[in-house]
Amino acid sequence: MEMGLVSKDSSWWVFTLPAFFGSQRLLDGYVFFSFVMAVVSLALLTWTFAVGGVAWKNGRNRKGQMPIPGPRGLPVFGSLLTLSRGLAHRSLATMAWSGGNTQLMAFSLGSTPVVVASDPHTAREILTSPHFADRPIKQSAKSLMFSRAIGFSPNGTYWRLLRRIASSHLFSPRRISAHEVGRQRDCTIMLRNIEAEQKLHGFVSPRKHLQFAALNNIMGGVFGKRYDGENDVTELKELKEMVKEGFELLGAFNWSDYLPWLSYFYDPFRINERCQKLVPRVRKLVKCIIEDHRHRDSEKLSDNADFVDVLLSLEGEEKLQEDDMVAVLWEMIFRGTDTTALLTEWIMAEMVLHPDVQAKLHSEIHGAVGSSGSITDADVAKLPYLQAVVKETLRIHPPGPLLSWARLSTSDVQLSNGMLIPANTTAMVNMWAIAHDPRVWEDPLKFRPERFLEADVDVRGSDLRLAPFGAGRRVCPGKNLGLVTVSLWVAKLVLHFEWVPETAHPLDLNEVLKLSCEMKHPLCAVAVGRGGVPF
Numbered sequence: 068m069e070m071g072l073v074s075k076d077s078s079w080w081v082f083t084l085p086a087f088f089g090s091q092r093l094l095d096g097y098v099f100f101s102f103v104m105a106v107v108s109l110a111l112l113t114w115t116f117a118v119g120g121v122a123w124k125n126g127r128n129r130k131g132q133m134p135i136p137g138p139r140g141l142p143v144f145g146s147l148l149t150l151s152r153g154l155a156h157r158s159l160a161t162m163a164w165s166g167g168n169t170q171l172m173a174f175s176l177g178s179t180p181v182v183v184a185s186d187p188h189t190a191r192e193i194l195t196s197p198h199f200a201d202r203p204i205k206q207s208a209k210s211l212m213f214s215r216a217i218g219f220s221p222n223g224t225y226w227r228l229l230r231r232i233a234s235s236h237l238f239s240p241r242r243i244s245a246h247e248v249g250r251q252r253d254c255t256i257m258l259r260n261i262e263a264e265q266k267l268h269g270f271v272s273p274r275k276h277l278q279f280a281a282l283n284n285i286m287g288g289v290f291g292k293r294y295d296g297e298n299d300v301t302e303l304k305e306l307k308e309m310v311k312e313g314f315e316l317l318g319a320f321n322w323s324d325y326l327p328w329l330s331y332f333y334d335p336f337r338i339n340e341r342c343q344k345l346v347p348r349v350r351k352l353v354k355c356i357i358e359d360h361r362h363r364d365s366e367k368l369s370d371n372a373d374f375v376d377v378l379l380s381l382e383g384e385e386k387l388q389e390d391d392m393v394a395v396l397w398e399m400i401f402r403g404t405d406t407t408a409l410l411t412e413w414i415m416a417e418m419v420l421h422p423d424v425q426a427k428l429h430s431e432i433h434g435a436v437g438s439s440g441s442i443t444d445a446d447v448a449k450l451p452y453l454q455a456v457v458k459e460t461l462r463i464h465p466p467g468p469l470l471s472w473a474r475l476s477t478s479d480v481q482l483s484n485g486m487l488i489p490a491n492t493t494a495m496v497n498m499w500a501i502a503h504d505p506r507v508w509e510d511p512l513k514f515r516p517e518r519f520l521e522a523d524v525d526v527r528g529s530d531l532r533l534a535p536f537g538a539g540r541r542v543c544p545g546k547n548l549g550l551v552t553v554s555l556w557v558a559k560l561v562l563h564f565e566w567v568p569e570t571a572h573p574l575d576l577n578e579v580l581k582l583s584c585e586m587k588h589p590l591c592a593v594a595v596g597r598g599g600v601p602f
């Protein structure tokens with residue numbers, strides 16, 4: 068199926084140039100000089116007149132009654148240099164706030180026209196519009212087969228089928244509760260590992276434990292396979308390496324996504340080459356797991372069947388080809404592991420920074436479960452302060468500050484403020500900017516979970532003041548699973564340990580934006596066992 072703009076092959080003209088100029092060699096001096104001069108003049112001319120940058124030339128931003136404002140950026144590159152390094156969500160927020168362009172701001176990433184909304188009203192109009200139900204696809208995601216997975220499939224029959232299968236078999240409340248046993252088991256192993264590390268070093272860096280628990284949790288629910296770190300060592304090592312490589316490739320800022328001609332000269336991260344090496348490894352591992360499932364006794368699908376069982380049981384029009392199954396299964400690892408682990412790490416960092424909040428949270432949890440130590444999803448759902456702590460962390464540190472992957476308009480979209488977003492425009496929502504805007508949130512920089520006790524705010528996509536899972540038909544289908552997992556794990560981490568600062572590794576809330584926004588320096592803290600409560 069034809070995918071988004073970014074990946075279109077528009078380089079054919081490079082090869083026709085020699086014939087056009089009557090020369091046998093592209094690098095003939097005269098041809099080359101004329102070509103460079105023509106490009107430079109054209110770029111300067113379009114740049115001079117284009118608000119929003121080169122990709123908005125010919126008045127593309129003035130199609131509605133109200134023009135879309137925005138920075139001009141640099142000729143050819145637009146705002147690429149500004150956004151390719153540092154924290155894009157913060158740079159965009161500063162640009163929008165200083166120019167008064169929070170409703171909508173147009174800018175160019177090379178030849179790609181982009182708009183970004185930094186206010187709840189416009190964000191809602193974009194995310195819930197049926198004309199914004201596609202996503203532009205990065206070259207790395209395409210090479211890694213994600214164009215056949217849920218997140219990047221174009222809005223259409225295939226994508227609807229995948230969403231339906233996932234909603235009823237992986238993310239339905241019944242399935243989520245059937246997999247609670249696994250969630251609890253992964254957490255118990257994590258608590259033991261934390262206790263062991265604390266004994267060994269006198270402090271703990273929870274990230275690796277959280278990542279292992281999150282990986283096992285998704286592997287258990289999706290592939291029906293868990294690793295214990297002692298058996299299957301080689302396979303686990305291979306899986307971890309593949310996941311790490313995949314994250315790096317998907318998270319890397321690839322200039323060629325926005326300047327397609329650049330890929331002929333410049334690929335500093337060797338993205339294409341590395342993707343081509345990774346794909347056969349992924350296929351081999353996932354197909355091996357699928358084969359294992361095929362050879363199992365076929366029994367009626369039970370509630371705690373894993374997702375591979377479900378996909379294999381589909382019949383008729385719903386039946387997926389093997390490569391599509393690989394893509395869908397592989398995507399779940401990428402979507403489900405780092406978001407959950409990194410959000411939990413941010414929450415624990417805030418607990419270390421705010422001992423008063425931690426004490427209040429502990430008292431709520433302890434009050435609900437006593438010293439039995441057994442806390443369930445059902446208990447967690449009844450703990451308002453815990454929910455408030457999770458929401459406040461999602462507000463201050465949304466794992467996808469720009470809502471992870473953008474949307475693409477499939478036709479002209481008229482907004483209620485008079486602006487018109489033309490077809491084939493990439494749209495982002497700066498959730499970080501909305502969540503840090505003093506006009507939307509009182510004292511936005513202050514970590515104060517109580518604000519969510521004073522006013523009930525739904526974070527699952529209906530209130531755009533805080534929609535860290537997106538909204539509309541492309542809203543995150545894993546939001547309930549993510550929230551249940553994070554809430555349970557935080558409850559247990561706080562019930563069993565008191566988390567206090569580690570003087571040799573001072574807590575640092577600086578961020579780094581990769582596929583998700585994570586702590587630049589992983590959290591290190593002392594986990595003081597509270598004693599008496601069994602894991």
Ligand code: HEM
Pocket residue numbers: 194217218219230285398399402403404406407410466467470471472473535536537538539540541542543544545546548549550553
């Ligand atoms: C804290 C946890 C999580 C956060 C903050 C999060 C956030 C997001 C966001 C912002 C989007 C884009 C939504 C939009 O465009 O409106 C998204 C999409 C998606 N997420 Fe999540 N997510 C989380 C957990 C999960 C989990 C656990 C899974 C699955 C195991 C998952 C699977 C997906 C998928 C498949 C999509 C693509 C949906 C589509 O395009 O139709 N997510 N997520």
